[in-house]
Amino acid sequence: MAAALASTHAHWSSRFAFIMAAVGSAVGLGNLWRFPFMTGQNGGSAFVLIYIGCVLLFALPVLMAELAIGRHAQQSAITSTRKMAIEAGKSGKWSIVGWVCTAAGFLVLTTYSVIAGQVMAFSAAGFAGGFAQPDGATMFYGTDGVKMLWHFGFMVLTILVVSRGLKGGIERVATILMPLFFLVLIGLTVYSLINGAAGAALTYLFAPDFSAVTGQTFIAALGQAFFSVSVASAIMITYGSYLPRDSNIGSSSVLIVSADTLVALIAGLMIFPIVFMVGMDPAAGLGLIFTALPQVFSTMPAGNFIGGAFFALAFIAALTSSISLLEATVAFVEENASFGRSMTAWLLGGFAFMIGAGAVYSEAFAGGFVDVLSGQILLPLGGFLVAVFAGWVIPKSLMRTELSHASPGLFAFFHFAVRYIVPVAIGSILVLGLDDRFN
Ligand code: PHE
Numbered sequence: 413m414a415a416a417l418a419s420t421h422a423h424w425s426s427r428f429a430f431i432m433a434a435v436g437s438a439v440g441l442g443n444l445w446r447f448p449f450m451t452g453q454n455g456g457s458a459f460v461l462i463y464i465g466c467v468l469l470f471a472l473p474v475l476m477a478e479l480a481i482g483r484h485a486q487q488s489a490i491t492s493t494r495k496m497a498i499e500a501g502k503s504g505k506w507s508i509v510g511w512v513c514t515a516a517g518f519l520v521l522t523t524y525s526v527i528a529g530q531v532m533a534f535s536a537a538g539f540a541g542g543f544a545q546p547d548g549a550t551m552f553y554g555t556d557g558v559k560m561l562w563h564f565g566f567m568v569l570t571i572l573v574v575s576r577g578l579k580g581g582i583e584r585v586a587t588i589l590m591p592l593f594f595l596v597l598i599g600l601t602v603y604s605l606i607n608g609a610a611g612a613a614l615t616y617l618f619a620p621d622f623s624a625v626t627g628q629t630f631i632a633a634l635g636q637a638f639f640s641v642s643v644a645s646a647i648m649i650t651y652g653s654y655l656p657r658d659s660n661i662g663s664s665s666v667l668i669v670s671a672d673t674l675v676a677l678i679a680g681l682m683i684f685p686i687v688f689m690v691g692m693d694p695a696a697g698l699g700l701i702f703t704a705l706p707q708v709f710s711t712m713p714a715g716n717f718i719g720g721a722f723f724a725l726a727f728i729a730a731l732t733s734s735i736s737l738l739e740a741t742v743a744f745v746e747e748n749a750s751f752g753r754s755m756t757a758w759l760l761g762g763f764a765f766m767i768g769a770g771a772v773y774s775e776a777f778a779g780g781f782v783d784v785l786s787g788q789i790l791l792p793l794g795g796f797l798v799a800v801f802a803g804w805v806i807p808k809s810l811m812r813t814e815l816s817h818a819s820p821g822l823f824a825f826f827h828f829a830v831r832y833i834v835p836v837a838i839g840s841i842l843v844l845g846l847d848d849r850f851n
Contacts, residue, residue: 455624482652538720
């Protein structure tokens with residue numbers, strides 16, 4: 413059965429479809445919601461520079477490794493890492509790499525859907541004129557029961573797309589929504605730069621100021637880079653498994669991280685002029701887009717429409733990310749059980765919904781356990797393991813074959829990074845970070 417499934421393993425219909433799906437996975441709430449508030453909390457421009465460094469040094473090589481592993485083995489993350497290790501003469505227990513990443517991705521999905529639900533609610537609030545009244549947005553997103561409904565609605569949408577499979581679901585949604593996303597993003601950014609405090613925003617984002625940099629800034633930037641590029645969560649191995657043999661993984665990876673970083677920077681240019689226009693605190697934290705922005709929209713001409721469009725943009729970004737998160741686990745279960753894709757998507761999506769629902773009702777659970785486990789432990793650990801796997805477990809020659817299109821320079825950088833830079837840096841961060849947490 414497994415062999416039969418493997419031979420019918422689906423593939424992307426074009427390079428465009430793959431790039432749209434992968435960029436769709438990478439571009440999400442991480443860019444529009446998390447990046448702006450992390451930048452605000454970590455000193456603005458200095459954080460931006462360190463972040464870009466982390467993307468290039470850590471996220472890019474791990475992304476190349478994941479796409480190469482998936483493309484080589486043509487299976488889900490867990491099966492691919494087991495298969496490739498055995499092929500290289502190593503223990504099948506190396507599938508732990510796939511397990512950690514799959515668990516990380518699944519846990520991210522549980523709370524991601526809660527925030528995405530809030531984004532949907534705020535978009536509806538904007539288009540319904542809710543930002544015009546004080547607390548108008550909270551009418552759409554007030555009680556726990558209402559939060560639950562939006563979380564439920566968002567998860568159902570995610571499940572519906574994934575249950576339709578690669579071509580009919582994921583590809584179709586990504587190829588339609590991502591171009592639309594870029595159009596709306598550019599439109600809103602131009603509007604914001606013209607009408608908001610563009611100068612203050614540009615200085616804030618790009619004039620280097622290293623006074624706020626601490627060790628913590630690096631840890632925050634690394635975590636954000638992994639989260640934003642969607643690595644260490646089984647997705648890119650899974651999406652890589654749908655790649656045809658002759659695809660150029662090096663250039664695709666460079667394209668994906670560039671697009672993702674560009675969107676984060678543009679999101680900053682869209683959000684901060686508005687934040688500064690009314691003199692809000694850029695370090696408002698988690699609530700930056702949910703409390704600061706709606707207040708601004710309430711005072712702006714056409715603020716309801718602009719606000720509705722802003723949150724619709726974030727909704728599109730979130731949906732193309734959440735489908736990739738669910739797909740990574742669905743692909744694994746589908747390989748090993750006979751429920752069929754649709755049933756698998758409903759079961760796993762339902763399970764993720766329930767864990768996320770627990771997060772709505774229990775702040776401690778949400779802010780503590782799930783978040784720390786996924787964001788601060790499993791994602792860095794997953795990235796560490798993928799790097800060790802690609803740098804030490806799998807022979808260099810095999811990685812070279814998978815990355816045959818990459819220039820000698822890019823490959824040399826890649827191999828040095830997964831062998832030394834990523835494991836050493838993340839290893840020390842994990843040890844120091846955990847040490848900090850438990851002392
Ligand atoms: N990259 C997505 C974002 O920026 C979120 C995500 C994280 C998706 C981890 C998959 C894995 O919003």
